[in-house]
Amino acid sequence: MAKILVVDDESDLRGQLKWAAEGTGREVIEADNGKQAIKLIQEHNFDLVITDLKMETESIGLDVLKAAKEKDILTQVIVITAYGTPAISVDAMRLGAFDYLERSAPGTESLEMIRLKVPLALDYRNAKQKEMRMK
Amino acid sequence: MEKVLKLTSDTLRKVFSVSIGSTEPGFIGPFPYLLLLRWLILLGIAARFGIHWNEYSPEKHIQILSLLGITALVALFATYVTIVPNIRRSRKLQGLFIGLDVSLITYSYFLSNNTQSDFFLFYYLPIFAANEYLGGKPTFYVFGIITGLFAAVLVLMLPTDPDPNLTIIGLLLRVFLPREVFFISVVVTSSFLVRRERTQREELSRREAEVETLLNLRNQNLERRNEELEALDAVDHVLVASAPNIEPVLEIILKRTQEIVGAPVGIVMWHNLWDGTLELKAQNGYPPDAYSTKQKMGQGIIGKVAMTKQPLLVHDITKKEWSSVYLKVVPETRSELAVPIVDGNILLGVLDVQHPKPSAFSQEDLALLQTFAVQIVIAVHSMSIYNDLEQQIRSLRSLSIITSRIQDISYDTDTVLRFLLTGLTAGEGIGFSRAMLFLTSDDGTKLVGKMAIGAQTREEAEAIWARLDSQKPNRATHHEDPLLPLLDESEMFAWALRERRQHDFPLSEALQDVVIPIQMSKGAIMECLSDGKVVIVEESEEDVFRDEIERVTTSGDRGYSFACVPLVGKGRKSIGVLVVDNRFLFNERSINKKDVNNLEAYATVMAMSIENSRLISRLADEQKSATWRDFAARLAHIISTRIVAIDGAITQFRSAVLEQADRDLREDLDNLTRLLSDSIHKAKLVLRELRQYAAPADLNTTKLDIKELILKLQREFQFSENFPIDVILPDTPLVIQGDTLRLSDAFAELINNAQQSMQPEASYRECRIIITATLEVSANMQSSMVRLEFADTGPGIPEEEKKHIFDPLISTKSKGSGLGLAIVKGVIERHDGMIEECGIPGDGACFIVRLPMIS
Numbered sequence: 010m011a012k013i014l015v016v017d018d019e020s021d022l023r024g025q026l027k028w029a030a031e032g033t034g035r036e037v038i039e040a041d042n043g044k045q046a047i048k049l050i051q052e053h054n055f056d057l058v059i060t061d062l063k064m065e066t067e068s069i070g071l072d073v074l075k076a077a078k079e080k081d082i083l084t085q086v087i088v089i090t091a092y093g094t095p096a097i098s099v100d101a102m103r104l105g106a107f108d109y110l111e112r113s114a115p116g117t118e119s120l121e122m123i124r125l126k127v128p129l130a131l132d133y134r135n136a137k138q139k140e141m142r143m144k
Numbered sequence: 145m146e147k148v149l150k151l152t153s154d155t156l157r158k159v160f161s162v163s164i165g166s167t168e169p170g171f172i173g174p175f176p177y178l179l180l181l182r183w184l185i186l187l188g189i190a191a192r193f194g195i196h197w198n199e200y201s202p203e204k205h206i207q208i209l210s211l212l213g214i215t216a217l218v219a220l221f222a223t224y225v226t227i228v229p230n231i232r233r234s235r236k237l238q239g240l241f242i243g244l245d246v247s248l249i250t251y252s253y254f255l256s257n258n259t260q261s262d263f264f265l266f267y268y269l270p271i272f273a274a275n276e277y278l279g280g281k282p283t284f285y286v287f288g289i290i291t292g293l294f295a296a297v298l299v300l301m302l303p304t305d306p307d308p309n310l311t312i313i314g315l316l317l318r319v320f321l322p323r324e325v326f327f328i329s330v331v332v333t334s335s336f337l338v339r340r341e342r343t344q345r346e347e348l349s350r351r352e353a354e355v356e357t358l359l360n361l362r363n364q365n366l367e368r369r370n371e372e373l374e375a376l377d378a379v380d381h382v383l384v385a386s387a388p389n390i391e392p393v394l395e396i397i398l399k400r401t402q403e404i405v406g407a408p409v410g411i412v413m414w415h416n417l418w419d420g421t422l423e424l425k426a427q428n429g430y431p432p433d434a435y436s437t438k439q440k441m442g443q444g445i446i447g448k449v450a451m452t453k454q455p456l457l458v459h460d461i462t463k464k465e466w467s468s469v470y471l472k473v474v475p476e477t478r479s480e481l482a483v484p485i486v487d488g489n490i491l492l493g494v495l496d497v498q499h500p501k502p503s504a505f506s507q508e509d510l511a512l513l514q515t516f517a518v519q520i521v522i523a524v525h526s527m528s529i530y531n532d533l534e535q536q537i538r539s540l541r542s543l544s545i546i547t548s549r550i551q552d553i554s555y556d557t558d559t560v561l562r563f564l565l566t567g568l569t570a571g572e573g574i575g576f577s578r579a580m581l582f583l584t585s586d587d588g589t590k591l592v593g594k595m596a597i598g599a600q601t602r603e604e605a606e607a608i609w610a611r612l613d614s615q616k617p618n619r620a621t622h623h624e625d626p627l628l629p630l631l632d633e634s635e636m637f638a639w640a641l642r643e644r645r646q647h648d649f650p651l652s653e654a655l656q657d658v659v660i661p662i663q664m665s666k667g668a669i670m671e672c673l674s675d676g677k678v679v680i681v682e683e684s685e686e687d688v689f690r691d692e693i694e695r696v697t698t699s700g701d702r703g704y705s706f707a708c709v710p711l712v713g714k715g716r717k718s719i720g721v722l723v724v725d726n727r728f729l730f731n732e733r734s735i736n737k738k739d740v741n742n743l744e745a746y747a748t749v750m751a752m753s754i755e756n757s758r759l760i761s762r763l764a765d766e767q768k769s770a771t772w773r774d775f776a777a778r779l780a781h782i783i784s785t786r787i788v789a790i791d792g793a794i795t796q797f798r799s800a801v802l803e804q805a806d807r808d809l810r811e812d813l814d815n816l817t818r819l820l821s822d823s824i825h826k827a828k829l830v831l832r833e834l835r836q837y838a839a840p841a842d843l844n845t846t847k848l849d850i851k852e853l854i855l856k857l858q859r860e861f862q863f864s865e866n867f868p869i870d871v872i873l874p875d876t877p878l879v880i881q882g883d884t885l886r887l888s889d890a891f892a893e894l895i896n897n898a899q900q901s902m903q904p905e906a907s908y909r910e911c912r913i914i915i916t917a918t919l920e921v922s923a924n925m926q927s928s929m930v931r932l933e934f935a936d937t938g939p940g941i942p943e944e945e946k947k948h949i950f951d952p953l954i955s956t957k958s959k960g961s962g963l964g965l966a967i968v969k970g971v972i973e974r975h976d977g978m979i980e981e982c983g984i985p986g987d988g989a990c991f992i993v994r995l996p997m998i999s
Contacts, residue, residue: 019785025792091781095885096844113784113828118821120792124799 011035011131012053016046016060016073017089026059026089029124035131043069047076050084057107057130058086059123068097071104078105083138085130087123107133368404372512375400379519393523394426398495401516402428405481405509407497409474412485412520413439413446414493422450425493434473444471445480446494453491455483457510460502476500483513487521495520539574539742542567542627547749549631557757558595559638564750565597566634568724570627571612574742576724577605580655580693583711583720583754589662591669591721593655593696598727600651600696605728654696660689672708673718678740678747679708693723707735709743711751719751777839784831791824833963837952840970843883847998850878850930854915857891866899867911878917878930880995882975890971891934893964894991898936901989911937920994929977932993940985949981 013030017023018041030037038053040046043064050058050073058077062070070088077084085107090098098109107130112119375397382396394412402410414425422439424430442451448469449456458480461470482496495517499505546563555563561581568579578598582591599605615629640646647653662673667688672679681687683705690706706725713719724743726735794817801813851873858869895913902911916933941949952966972979976996983990 019789021789022785022792025789025796028796029792091784112788113831118791118795119788120795124795 011056013037013057014040014046014049014055016040018042018064025120026123029120030059030127043073046073050076050080054081055084056134058084060088062088062090062097071101074101074104074106083134085134087126087130371404376519390524390527391426397516397520398426398428401513402497404512405497405505407499409477409498411496412493415450415491422446422494431474437473445469445482446496449482449484449494450491453484453486455510455514457481457505474498478502479504481505481509481513483517485517485520487524492521492524543745543749545625545627557754559635560753561595561750562634562638563631564746565595566630568746569597570630577726577728580723581720584718591660591662593658596649596652596655598651602728658692658696660692668708669721672710672721676710676712676716676718678743680735681706705735707743709747711747713751713755719754722747722750773838776834780831780835780838787824787827794820833967837963837967843886843974845881845883847879848882848884850880850917853888854917857888857895861895867902867913869913869915872916874917874919876919878919879998880930881998886971890968893968894934898934898938898989901938902936905938909937928997929994930997933990935988935990937988940983940988941981942985946981
């Protein structure tokens with residue numbers, strides 16, 4: 010059973026993220042701020058973390074990402090960024106994020122994108138896990 | 145002993161017998177009587193010789209006579225005591241006569257201290273004695289010559305100054321002439337000598353008297369000189385102590401003058417340069433009812449002196465010749481002395497002294513008064529030098545007072561300018577009579593009257609000054625600096641003006657209607673604006689600006705000097721002109737070099753204040769815009785979050801719809817949600833631009849070649865349904881420091897704009913975009929810019945819209961938020977560049993971007 014953590018301080022957006030992440034064989038846990046998310050990551054083993062970048066601080070999402078990668082390198086993280094932060098997006102990718110997504114970017118229905126990326130991320134994680142086991 | 149006595153008496157006897165001139169003992173003959181006569185004659189001679197009548201005193205005579213008596217008695221005694229037993233009566237008489245002779249000589253010696261008695265002593269006595277012994281014998285003559293020579297030597301050796309020739313002649317005469325002839329000749333010679341001596345003495349005493357008079361005169365002169373010097377010294381002291389007031393100096397000069405010339409009445413009349421009358425400035429002994437006396441030029445003695453500028457010494461005022469001139473003020477006055485106080489060729493006043501006695505003043509007094517008149521002129525000069533210095537110190541101090549006041553409290557520009565104008569016009573400041581301020585209009589084409597302090601007419605000016613003067617003591621006692629209350633007053637005045645509770649000065653109100661086109665203007669103002677220097681227009685000079693002011697001030701008379709001072713702001717840009725003059729001042733002093741320095745200092749502060757206040761208002765604008773941007777950014781964020789939520793909700797909804805069994809319903813709902821998504825998409829676009837504009841991200845600059853950037857853009861645009869882009873580039877690389885992403889976004893926006901504007905006309909006209917990059921080097925070769933031209937063949941931007949194309953939310957295109965060009969402008973400006981549109985409406989738009997090259 011895949012364990013997914015969605016982190017967002019806006020409850021309705023978090024609800025939507027949860028909706029996008031839900032599916033058969035997945036358990037979705039919610040966190041409404043970065044700190045709580047990091048605590049949860051340390052307590053549980055997540056396969057995927059979907060986190061907003063800007064919550065209590067401008068880039069708390071990166072801390073969540075770091076915490077997740079520290080706990081388990083196989084944990085995949087999707088960072089949702091706001092407008093005008095390409096530099097941070099690059100940072101996120103460097104830190105090992107599976108993907109980033111500009112939520113308010115015109116032309117994409119971001120929720121749909123996330124919905125599409127969740128299984129991809131999980132598959133990727135499994136593949137990586139197999140690869141590691143092989144080694 | 146007896147032998148000695150006998151010998152003596154024998155000798156004496158012989159002597160006496162010889163002296164009588166008879167060898168026959170016992171014969172008296174006529175000789176005793178002749179001897180008596182001789183004695184009488186000798187007495188007369190002695191009296192003539194011995195007594196100088198001017199030296200005569202009874203006490204001295206009695207003294208001498210008693211001495212004479214004693215001597216005579218001694219002689220008598222000697223005759224009788226020593227010789228009595230052996231001589232006869234006649235001999236005794238002879239002895240008496242000899243004693244008398246001796247006493248006579250002694251008497252004459254005591255009576256006079258002069259040479260003639262010496263003559264008797266050293267010559268006559270030995271001769272006389274020898275004659276008694278040797279009379280008639282040849283040995284006598286030998287003895288006489290020897291004795292005479294001896295006497296002459298003695299006389300010559302004496303410290304007194306006898307006539308040696310006379311002595312020798314007398315001696316020889318006595319030797320060779322018979323006794324009586326000699327006596328007569330001696331009498332004659334002596335009387336001649338005495339007369340001569342007396343005339344000499346008289347001459348001498350006359351000379352002495354003369355010398356004494358001269359000495360006295362000199363002493364008197366010295367005394368007077370001393371007094372004069374003392375007076376001048378006192379004047380100097382007062383001059384130093386009483387600066388800057390001339391009155392105490394005049395008073396001390398007057399007092400000293402009166403003391404020296406001894407005049408009970410003295411006045412100084414001062415020339416009123418304004419109306420040409422003479423006013424009482426200082427007095428001593430003047431009747432109180434005459435204090436306010438004003439004298440006209442040519443009226444009275446003083447008036448006459450003032451008119452002719454020549455001194456006047458009147459010995460008697462009651463004389464006919466003065467009756468037509470004299471103006472009776474002090475009733476006792478009989479003589480009067482007046483000298484003009486003239487500086488160069490200008491009459492300052494008249495110094496005048498009066499005396500109740502006729503002929504009380506001399507030419508010397510006149511000279512003295514002239515000296516003091518010069519002293520007064522010097523005093524006036526010192527005062528004016530002092531005043532000049534004081535003026536400068538005061539003006540600097542006033543400026544510092546004003547600036548510190550401006551710094552302490554933030555005043556509005558009008559109040560600050562009013563302070564500065566007050567400083568310029570106040571006597572406690574620079575002391576111009578009027579100050580007028582003109583400011584350059586925003587477009588720099590006109591000078592507009594801003595504010596003025598000063599009067600339009602002389603009457604107004606006098607009223608203002610009288611009011612200020614009446615407040616002066618008040619002001620002086622309450623404050624440290626007399627300028628402060630004036631500033632308080634102008635602050636109140638500025639406030640009242642703002643509140644419309646008070647009218648401005650008529651001059652200021654009139655000035656506010658004055659508009660001078662700069663390009664048309666000539667003369668001082670133009671010179672002042674173009675050179676940025678103070679221009680002084682002298683009294684006699686014609687000037688266009690004077691005519692302009694003339695209309696405002698309605699003062700009628702034209703000849704006066706004024707100064708134009710430029711207010712120079714940042715980058716030597718002229719902000720305005722300050723005009724000052726000394727109109728209506730009692731003494732309309734010209735504007736000099738020192739004034740120029742002060743004016744420049746004031747103008748600098750003025751320009752700074754104006755620029756400051758303009759800067760502050762611009763900052764306020766920017767702050768306002770920053771606040772607005774901040775607000776917009778927050779708003780954009782919040783709305784954006786909501787839109788994202790709606791977006792998500794639509795996704796959820798669509799996903800639910802897709803599971804819908806009913807196919808028709810499914811299609812309808814699908815279409816509906818797509819419509820919704822489109823709107824959301826547009827909303828997102830607008831929000832994105834709004835955020836870009838409101839909260840631009842920091843630049844991430846690197847060195848980049850504009851040429852590469854342009855070529856990349858050209859490639860990107862090639863592949864879609866776009867109009868062709870021509871690129872004209874120079875051979876040299878155009879390297880700048882910039883954010884590649886932002887710049888390419890900005891240029892893309894410009895290309896997009898062009899593409900969109902050409903869309904509707906694509907069917908009937910050739911559409912293309914031409915991007916030209918060139919290198920621009922500034923005139924001074926200091927910096928170079930990359931010039932990029934984005935030209936299209938679209939309809940161009942209509943003239944009326946050109947002004948606003950870079951303003952946010954004004955869009956000529958139907959698509960987009962209308963923030964595009966505003967964002968482009970923002971990006972370019974953040975690169976220290978600039979953008980402008982200079983296309984011709986109808987021929988296409990043309991944006992020119994300039995970005996600084998890396999040197």
